[in-house]
Amino acid sequence: MAIFSQELEDLLRQTFPNAEIAVEGSDGQHMSAMVIDESFRGLNRVQQQRAVYAALKGKMDGPDGDLHALALTTKAPE
Template sequence: MPMSAQEIENMIRAAIPDAQVDITDLRGDGDHYAARVVSESFRGLNRVQQQRAVYAALDGRMGGVLHALQLTTAVPN
């Protein structure tokens, strides 16, 4: 069963409470999403480390329940 955008957002916010999260369903199928995650906790981390933090928040669902996630991370301006 696919994940909803709200489920993805909730999981990210639970792990990264200060995150600003924007989720877009790319195909309308609940299986291909884009996410933009902005968090102060990313400051000082390189892009790979930031993305690993988001994937860790998804608790192993990437590649299974959640097929594809186009991920953009950033620190606040």
């Protein structure tokens, strides 16, 4: 089953309601997302990305996940 950009953005928005979020991709399995959120301040890149993966609520878990690949850019606002 595929996931689409609006669904991915909606999932991210639940966890990061004030973030700047941009999601791209239209095949439902390979997407990119940029998430800029104040909650990332003081966290290293791995911690930031783990927070985003947690927000996806299992959509990328294992070979049966809805989303196969996600190119992810995360940072705190400047």
